[in-house]
């Protein structure tokens with residue numbers, strides 16, 4: 001029995017770190033993720049028997065109506081094709097609030113919408129000739145147990161596959177809304193597959209006879225949450241689970257590049273090196289590292305290269321200026337020259353290594369501030 005395991009789509013999310021027009025375009029493309037997932041599930045070659053959405057389908061509990069309508073229409077395609085789909089509310093799209101999308105659209109939500117606040121057997125379905133027992137809960141603020149972590153997991157004593165779906169954290173977690181789940185108790189429950197959501201980084205861990213899987217978010221939110229750009233399909237059999245990752249080429253690449261500027265002779269060459277990373281579809285941060293050949297204006301380099309990327313950020317993380325350049329400025333009869341001479345004297349006299357590093361940084365920033373007036 002093959003499961004398309006989705007989680008943390010966060011539809012409706014819009015990046016705050018981009019200009020408005022771009023952010024809107026990013027949102028539009030990113031919101032196409034659910035349609036792409038449904039296309040994959042409907043591809044006969046993929047032989048998908050069940051689709052689970054393990055929480056945070058939407059970025060907020062009250063998404064805009066056109067977005068909700070579009071998502072429902074996509075899930076309806078699965079329903080019409082006879083592929084069961086299970087939607088579990090998460091902590092972003094929390095069911096707790098009266099105006100939650102899952103309260104307002106409770107009736108008529110395609111497939112199975114999980115609404116029970118405590119772990120329970122929610123359905124038994126037939127999929128691809130297998131009997132599949134499903135267990136889940138919808139985190140409900142003030143009702144769902146969060147401290148200590150949940151330890152009571154139901155499991156029918158019946159033949160078939162037993163699949164649990166939770167939007168939470170293995171362990172004690174970081175607060176109520178991360179929904180802590182006790183991993184040992186989950187292992188003892190005897191599920192064949194535990195479809196998790198909430199942690200955006202993909203991972204898998206064997207718990208008892210089953211496998212617990214975070215598929216990761218396909219389309220990430222930023223440089224520390226870049227997304228996997230692949231879908232996760234789990235083949236679940238009584239004997240074990242096999243995971244398959246299917247690339248999603250339409251997912252936008254989010255990348256951080258470190259560019260060591262030490263060997264580059266000047267700002268023009270640094271700019272050319274940034275330009276060489278060009279990718280009009282990608283969201284890119286370039287970190288300039290090493291020893292700067294001359295004072296670099298990261299903003300100017302960013303502005304000059306921005307058109308080569310969907311979104312570009314250039315960050316100056318160089319740790320020092322080249323000594324030759326400082327020597328030249330230090331020889332000048334200027335305020336900058338005097339500043340460099342004084343800072344260098346202080347650094348020579350300083351015994352403490354940590355304190356010297358602070359002075360070095362102060363020198364760098366002082367020079368930067370004065371050069372840019």
Ligand SMILES: [Mn+2]
Pocket residue numbers: 055056090091092167197198199
């Ligand atoms: Mn979450």
